[in-house]
Amino acid sequence: MIEASGIPTVSLSMIPDLTRAVGVPRLAGISYPMSRPLGNPHDADGQRAVLRATLEILPRAAAPDTYVELPFVWPESPAKVRSASKDIPPSPIVELVTKKPWLLANLYRGHIPQQEEVLDRAIP
Amino acid sequence: MSIDSYRFLAFATRQVMKAWAARQQRGVIPFTPLTKPLRECTVALVSTAAIARNDDRPFDQEGERRNPWWGDPSFRVIPLGTSESDVRLYHLHIDPRFGQADLDVVLPMRRLTELAQEGVVRQPAARHYSIMGYILEPEVLVGETALAIAERMRADGVDAAALVPA
Numbered sequence: 001m002i003e004a005s006g007i008p009t010v011s012l013s014m015i016p017d018l019t020r021a022v023g024v025p026r027l028a029g030i031s032y033p034m035s036r037p038l039g040n041p042h043d044a045d046g047q048r049a050v051l052r053a054t055l056e057i058l059p060r061a062a063a064p065d066t067y068v069e070l071p072f073v074w075p076e077s078p079a080k081v082r083s084a085s086k087d088i089p090p091s092p093i094v095e096l097v098t099k100k101p102w103l104l105a106n107l108y109r110g111h112i113p114q115q116e117e118v119l120d121r122a123i124p
Numbered sequence: 125m126s127i128d129s130y131r132f133l134a135f136a137t138r139q140v141m142k143a144w145a146a147r148q149q150r151g152v153i154p155f156t157p158l159t160k161p162l163r164e165c166t167v168a169l170v171s172t173a174a175i176a177r178n179d180d181r182p183f184d185q186e187g188e189r190r191n192p193w194w195g196d197p198s199f200r201v202i203p204l205g206t207s208e209s210d211v212r213l214y215h216l217h218i219d220p221r222f223g224q225a226d227l228d229v230v231l232p233m234r235r236l237t238e239l240a241q242e243g244v245v246r247q248p249a250a251r252h253y254s255i256m257g258y259i260l261e262p263e264v265l266v267g268e269t270a271l272a273i274a275e276r277m278r279a280d281g282v283d284a285a286a287l288v289p290a
Contacts, residue, residue: 001270002170002285004154007277011287014129015141019289021148025155033132035218037288038235041226048235051286052244058284059162064153069127078131085219090136091258092192092216098136107143112193112260 010057012037012050016067026061028054030070033081039072046072137217144260158284165283168249170273172257173223173230173290174215176200183214183256195256197264199273202252204233217258218290230290249282257290 003009003025013019014037016029030050032039039046053070060066074081090098097104106112130138158165174183177200184196202211208227213220223230236248253273259265277285 001154001266002274002277002287003156005271005274005278006156007274007282007285008156008158009285009287011289013289014127014132015145015289016127018141018145018148021145021150023148023150023153024287025153029127031127031129033129035220035290036222036229037290038229038232041222041229044228044235044238047228047232048238051232051235052239054286055162055167055239055245055284058158058165062157064155074132081132082134088219088221090134091140092189093258094134094136094140094217096192097140104139104143107140107260108146 008058010054010061012054016069020065020067023065025064026057026066026068028057028068028070030072032072032074033078035085040075160283162245162284163243164246166247166249166281167236167245168277168280168282168285169231169233169236169252170285170287171202171231171252171254171290172215172288173213173218173220173254174256175202175211175213175223175227175231175254177202177206177211182212185214185216188216188258193260195258195260197255197259197262197269199253199255199269201276202231202233202254204237204248204250204252206233213290215256215258215290223290230288232288246283249277249280251276251280 010026011024012028014032038050057068176182213223228234239245240247
């Protein structure tokens with residue numbers, strides 16, 4: 001919508017297949033963990049390099065759905081990343097589908113329950 | 125696709141993200157070419173980390189706890205110069221401590237200012253923005269929030285914007 005209003009945009013994404021599924025004009029994919037899109041706290045040089053690489057896609061893109069994979073490599077193992085945030089409680093939706101896994105099917109089918117519906121039944 | 129940041133996620137979160145990706149339907153993707161060199165551009169940032177200034181209204185975490193299928197579709201203005209001590213991150217799907225320790229992890233306003241000093245861009249915009257990144261039904265986000273942000277960007281003479289997920 002910002003793009004449609006006449007302002008060119010570029011999107012950074014750690015989950016580029018989700019962002020591409022939505023559809024954006026210019027996309028920079030990065031292999032960084034969620035919660036740390038620009039890099040680690042206080043790593044100014046690393047953060048600046050990611051921001052610069054992202055912005056430099058703006059003049060390069062000639063058509064929508066331009067996708068560039070940024071070359072940055074996360075310095076820690078996935079296990080270490082998961083362990084660093086293991087004391088953060090799961091989001092409400094993750095907590096719900098952990099208890100009631102059949103509700104995940106609703107999400108796949110695009111059935112988002114409205115407030116007044118019974119929220120915990122599977123949609124046939 | 126060679127980028128797989130799903131590997132950093134816990135199993136249940138990964139399943140929800142994949143289900144979310146699978147249900148997306150693409151429409152026509154808008155495209156506005158950049159009409160001047162990047163070094164002449166005023167640039168604004170949009171973070172999805174649900175950042176609100178301490179003197180502003182928080183994002184609605186309670187509403188999402190009551191109905192996990194819902195997410196707060198509003199936005200907050202984050203003026204240039206705002207630092208981590210002036211804000212809180214309200215996103216329930218991320219580890220907010222990294223952005224809380226250093227706001228540039230999620231909203232790199234200081235890094236953008238440095239890139240302006242290096243001549244990569246002309247200047248950072250006076251105002252930047254945050255939304256909350258978990259919105260399964262994006263009608264309000266797209267129809268109202270994004271339009272309101274775009275209006276403010278135009279008023280500030282913004283030439284290009286970078287969207288940063290969290």
